[in-house]
Amino acid sequence: MLKTVLQTQNKKLVGDPKGKAKWSPRPVAATIREVGPTCPTSCAHHPDRGKTCYALQMPLAFQARKATWSEGDGEVLRKFILSLPPGWALRHGVSGDLYGPDGRVDRGYVDAMLGAHRKRPDVVAWGYTHGLSGLQEAGYTSSDFAAGGLP
Ligand code: SF4
Numbered sequence: 001m002l003k004t005v006l007q008t009q010n011k012k013l014v015g016d017p018k019g020k021a022k023w024s025p026r027p028v029a030a031t032i033r034e035v036g037p038t039c040p041t042s043c044a045h046h047p048d049r050g051k052t053c054y055a056l057q058m059p060l061a062f063q064a065r066k067a068t069w070s071e072g073d074g075e076v077l078r079k080f081i082l083s084l085p086p087g088w089a090l091r092h093g094v095s096g097d098l099y100g101p102d103g104r105v106d107r108g109y110v111d112a113m114l115g116a117h118r119k120r121p122d123v124v125a126w127g128y129t130h131g132l133s134g135l136q137e138a139g140y141t142s143s144d145f146a147a148g149g150l151p
Contacts, residue, residue, distance in 0.1 A: 001068055001073065003031070003032040004031055032095050032096065038106065043097070088123055090123055090124070092113070099134065104138070
């Protein structure tokens, strides 16, 4: 299942949102997904290709190893976003990505993310993907991902 982390200021954990000074005073939450099943197969660091994935090397690796992909991850994420206190920041996907074990975009997860952020525009969010082309092929656009306050 998706792992969630609350109230961390640990930049090793959530990364430093460069140049986003307006974010820094905010308390920060994070989500952690399973590496491999949630990753695009095209990623050069996919565990099937070796052990170069950063998420399995950093201090958070112990958390990433405990996360497991689940069909219910989208619902866990939706509830997590909606439950955040006003004004929090959220670092999506400290490990893992937006895909499912079938190699396709995990639409349930992505749609839950976007829907929850539309309801909570006060939650500033950011994240990364190694599967941008797959998201575009699935019909998502950059404006979809601006919903969470990404500038
Ligand atoms: S998508 Fe990210 S977390 Fe997944 S294998 Fe690639 S670098 Fe690691």
